[in-house]
Amino acid sequence: MEPVRLGMVGGGTGAFIGAVHRIAARMDGHFTLVAGALSSDPDRSRESTVALGLDPARSYDSFAEMAEAESQREDGIEAVSIVTPNHLHAPAATEFLKRGIHVICDKPLTATLPEAEALEQAARASSAQFILTHNYTGYPMVRQARAMVARGDLGQLRLVHVAYLQNWMTEAVEAQGSKQAEWRTDPARAGAGGALGDIGTHAHNLAGFITGQQVESLAADIQSFVPGRKLDDNAHVLLRFAGGMRGTLMCSQIAPGQENGLSVKVFGDKGGLEWFQEHPNELWFTPHGEPTRRLSRMGAGAEQVAIDASRVPPGHPEGYLEAFANIYADTAAMLRSGVSDAVLPGIADGIAGMRFVTACVASSENNSAWTQP
Amino acid sequence: MEPVRLGMVGGGTGAFIGAVHRIAARMDGHFTLVAGALSSDPDRSRESTVALGLDPARSYDSFAEMAEAESQREDGIEAVSIVTPNHLHAPAATEFLKRGIHVICDKPLTATLPEAEALEQAARASSAQFILTHNYTGYPMVRQARAMVARGDLGQLRLVHVAYLQNWMTEAVEAQGSKQAEWRTDPARAGAGGALGDIGTHAHNLAGFITGQQVESLAADIQSFVPGRKLDDNAHVLLRFAGGMRGTLMCSQIAPGQENGLSVKVFGDKGGLEWFQEHPNELWFTPHGEPTRRLSRMGAGAEQVAIDASRVPPGHPEGYLEAFANIYADTAAMLRSGVSDAVLPGIADGIAGMRFVTACVASSENNSAWTQP
């Protein structure tokens, strides 16, 4: 399979998620990074391009310039990764979509719901694919959980409890030089949601991905605990799903001791599942009335979808980067085969995420009234 | 110390919690069980008394008879354990309180809030003590958590997440011969709360015990998933506390894989704590910005309150019965010393629990509106 020619918007030296995307794209050899508009600061952009060993001629000062120039080249990029702060997702993605260049976009989809809806239009109007990197769906055991639920191993679902707890914004790090924290706490760049947008959308997406059900109504209580912080750093949300399932969602960036504590518990009338992101190679499954099983990636009881998403045998831990790389690998396979991949998160997931954030904020402002996303 | 002469109401052969109380009372040798009205069925009551090796002359057909007769004896009981279904707590307790006999009562306090308030009056009017067996407060590491919070190790508290998940009522076991499930799902005997009353009150109590803060307002979404079940078997509750702390409480008896999954997480601006009842000898403490510590019962870093509540060295696990026995041991010490014990749960905790259940039901019926307990 010929590697997909890839460009990148954002992700200059020092950025976190840009480097993650590059490793994920490279891991399986299905992409080759050939162009970039890596920073809004032209000097930093060029330095970053050089540091990455890219052709300086394909280092651009802006995403608009890159979209234009690359679409003219015979060997131009086929896809672009967008790893900027949230408010730039929509304008950048639109430039590439309208030129038929596939977009791999970091989450959340946009800063605001109207932007998201406009982007949805642009995606529909384009021949290109739009992939949203809800990377936790790339974990083999998450995909196994989804397959087990879909097959009915848990019976009729009753409950989903999802939590995403972090500690890194316990103090006002945005005022202490953390670039990561700065834009995430700035409504102009992050949008309406702080923790909600940054990690709540992951938790929300994961609940839907595994259970196959969408939130019908929610009641939220959101907080901003750190003095002076403009966006939420913690949220507690009650969930009701169309099929009668109920749930809870918690997200926090001010929980000391929690590094990247994403967990999902799903309970049905025939069984239960538990998964913890920090130990991602294990999935705990209890058929009601039987002992709990520790299912391991590629181990006994592994579903085909988990095997397909694995590179090494059981007991050889795969982690965050491998899960992220699965999103890229599946994208490459889809682009080369021309067959859509039902598992990959896309524009609809992004819209659902933005509606979720928006509804949480509205509910919380309305004294936690039940609100439809 | 002379053992306290103890009577028991309820807890005949086959009952679960009665046997627990008896072991707890016996473990440290501070109580001697001498009388009982062990069942509302006189034959079963007498059989149970014999099986326990009690004097048949002190086996009573009713708690009223027992209260009257024992209060006349010079060697009559000094205290009574009440381990009946919830609706009998108040009438039984009242009989003993008015005769100056100390009451050790299982939770929740009563079936209804009015009963609870009447019982509170009876307790105030009595010279006797009233102890409510919120037994999880007897765990050494729970007491250690409380001490650490009180001293400020976590800084200003921001969040408490408490969950109590069980699996044993996943199916309609109340229709399949489970006596335990029968009365717990019968509003006449259990009161307004199902899972809420049975285990939600424990979770609520634990959150307050450790944080030292009380719920100011709550928003609840409660469910009864098993067809035909009259009381809730699952509840999701958002919490607001007077001091600005926020929280969540979940309780469920329909969560396959969860045996007695009570857990508490507390986060402040300087640190976090996590405790899991199924591994009760460990307390996980993270001073913000430092590595997480595994504090062990009696191990390095143990607080005096945890040492005082321990019987064996670190690494030799103590469990549920030892924690329960701590409630009894502290009660005996209080009765013999005449000095009130600030740690023991009592009538106020019982009232708070009933207000919590009542408010959850009201909030849920009112579309999860914020409600003051």
Place this chain on the structure above:
Amino acid sequence: MEPVRLGMVGGGTGAFIGAVHRIAARMDGHFTLVAGALSSDPDRSRESTVALGLDPARSYDSFAEMAEAESQREDGIEAVSIVTPNHLHAPAATEFLKRGIHVICDKPLTATLPEAEALEQAARASSAQFILTHNYTGYPMVRQARAMVARGDLGQLRLVHVAYLQNWMTEAVEAQGSKQAEWRTDPARAGAGGALGDIGTHAHNLAGFITGQQVESLAADIQSFVPGRKLDDNAHVLLRFAGGMRGTLMCSQIAPGQENGLSVKVFGDKGGLEWFQEHPNELWFTPHGEPTRRLSRMGAGAEQVAIDASRVPPGHPEGYLEAFANIYADTAAMLRSGVSDAVLPGIADGIAGMRFVTACVASSENNSAWTQP
């Protein structure tokens, strides 16, 4: 069932294991402590007796006096718990055995193998029972493991790995006032084995209890790491069993971070088991080629022997004291029924333990040559 009248030798105020025996005896109400020679120091003995609420008339200055006097009383003790340092086990036990008083003796059996063999003669000559408190065999999940192995759930056994690691003697605590450490490091009182006698015998017993196989030959490398310490504080042992099974045994009292780290792993050609004493309510079982199961005490998949040894439902942790109490409860049942209990550890286990220690020391002195115990 009428409680068994019990005496105690050793275990005065401040002793660790004496208090454990008393709680274990009391927990299920099957014993009543009525007499004691609690210390070799008469004053301390009497004070301890008073502190325990015993009749001062039945506080004795020596075990010999107690054996003589109690055997004359109509209400004399039926059984005695011996909880002294090792070197007194044999002389004390002999006094009671020859008078037909049942003996419940702490481990290891004696300080030396010749003493052990003499005691074996005394036990054979007596009508009384001899119980050795290898208390870890009282854990429900240990008994479950034994039952599963016996039924063939693991197929033909190949390997057993047992380890017992502690940290409390990492420094020379015997020179810093620790009574517990003082006698355990004194060859005159502890015997030939330090860590080997104190905890190695537990590990050795547990391996045999679960697998049903006895060590045929061993090769040991034992050490005394703390300067000035006269007995081993660490041992590494290779094991060969009669049936072809191989194994390893490690014991240490100088392993920082290990509080009471006793673990057993057993592997056969059809499955494997793992058990960790610090989380005793779980047993990890893997049928080869299937996912690992977490078996819980009283939970789904519980064996009858584990249920019989339990007091509270799954998820309500039982611990060290409950396991110890199972030894007492089974002893009471045996004494009252007159039927021997095949599960209870006795003189043969004690002899096996002493042969194990003796062989380890001999092997280690002989450059780790394979040695028959």
Place this chain on the structure above:
Amino acid sequence: MEPVRLGMVGGGTGAFIGAVHRIAARMDGHFTLVAGALSSDPDRSRESTVALGLDPARSYDSFAEMAEAESQREDGIEAVSIVTPNHLHAPAATEFLKRGIHVICDKPLTATLPEAEALEQAARASSAQFILTHNYTGYPMVRQARAMVARGDLGQLRLVHVAYLQNWMTEAVEAQGSKQAEWRTDPARAGAGGALGDIGTHAHNLAGFITGQQVESLAADIQSFVPGRKLDDNAHVLLRFAGGMRGTLMCSQIAPGQENGLSVKVFGDKGGLEWFQEHPNELWFTPHGEPTRRLSRMGAGAEQVAIDASRVPPGHPEGYLEAFANIYADTAAMLRSGVSDAVLPGIADGIAGMRFVTACVASSENNSAWTQP
């Protein structure tokens, strides 16, 4: 940094470790695979080359041919990865070394000790570097452990317990079509050690890497449990180190429930460490007399060497492939900088490993006599 031009010997389609090496080489973009002799079967070799997208002109029928041809090209490979069965390591490596092409060789070094010693000569005579992929040394927390030991955080070392337990050869899979098992159980291709060579060498290397000490003498008991198997599938080894430290090493490929259960425990007079490969982002550290700390990769308390070996923040698990990639990344840095890397495992480690295997076999044949490796 210009990527290093890499060739590969072995690792055709379907091989496990070849694919691992390729991902590891690719992950950080420091290598580009340009040539291969991927199979001893020329057809399979060419198919594999095509599948990997290599230039067919650089697909060779043998390593000798490849060494010769590539060394003539101006754009010839700078380094070669050797991922064949053990018996081909030496002949292949020698061909490249003598032409100044750097060698990255899978472990164990060779099939026999004489081969290893010859290879050592070849490496010494060459200007090229020789790297042995003891990949577990690439884990950040393993490097952190090494740094902590070196700085004295554990005080003087006393004990190291290392175990490497797997389950995949519990049955005679070598007779059931497993290519992986076939050559590993064939003395002609694997050498003198079965489990010992395959995974025992990893455990042995890890013990030395972390503690900085080498085995002075060992006593081994090795077994071949599966009927008909010609090489060991289990080994128990006692260890003595030059500095007075003692240890144990266990390796097994017949332990049901153990997928890739590599663990290390190190105890000194001031502290202890534990690391478990299946949860590699955690390192458990106990300063004696203080609570145990959970050190996390990149988390609070992270050493610089662990940070340097990390790609993503704490809580975002890195795994086996990232650790393997660290070996490659460090190799690239060494080759480009020309400065030797003291951390990378090389020929001396390989010789030590072969001596270890040889000594284990000799000791076991000599009734477990202490033997110098």
